[in-house]
Amino acid sequence: MKKRLRHLPTALIAMGVLLVVAMPLAGWRDGADGALGALAGAGLVALSYTLSSLIIAVIDLRARHLLVPVAMSTYLLKFTLIGVVMWIVASTDWGGLPWLGALVIAATLIWVAAQAVWVWRAKIPYVEIEPS
Numbered sequence: 001m002k003k004r005l006r007h008l009p010t011a012l013i014a015m016g017v018l019l020v021v022a023m024p025l026a027g028w029r030d031g032a033d034g035a036l037g038a039l040a041g042a043g044l045v046a047l048s049y050t051l052s053s054l055i056i057a058v059i060d061l062r063a064r065h066l067l068v069p070v071a072m073s074t075y076l077l078k079f080t081l082i083g084v085v086m087w088i089v090a091s092t093d094w095g096g097l098p099w100l101g102a103l104v105i106a107a108t109l110i111w112v113a114a115q116a117v118w119v120w121r122a123k124i125p126y127v128e129i130e131p132s
Contacts, residue, residue, distance in 0.1 A: 004057035007118045008050060014114035015046045018107055026099045037096025041103025044085065048078040049111050 019042050026034035052074040059070045082104060089097055 001057050001061060004060055005053060006122070007115055008053060010118045011049065011111050011114040012046060014110050015042055015107060018042055018103070018110050022099075022103055022106070026096075030095055030099065033095035034099045035096075037094075037099030038103045040096065041100040042107040044082060044100075045104055045107035045111060048082060052078055 019039065022038040022042065023035045026038040030037075052071075055074050056067070056071050059067050063070075086101060086104070089100060
């Protein structure tokens, strides 16, 4: 399982860097609501991608033939839930909503970029290497 989750530290570090930059900016611009909106946006994305990575790793170990449908279902569910959360929050007058939306977009792009860089640099063999 650990082998299937090696990309997570890179992406989570990228989320931390994003928060270090965005939260003070949001706090300076819109106060505590802005900072909380930034934290909620990046946290929502990080949590959803981490959970889907865990689900996909478990399915890959236990029922590889279900990997594609389960992976697609997790992504569909994830984006639906993020949309529902945004819709619910939009019905309030919370001042952190713009930062929540901006950080959901930014965190998604940064997470995908961090994963792409990790894959580009990873030494992934084309065949399973059996120890002698």
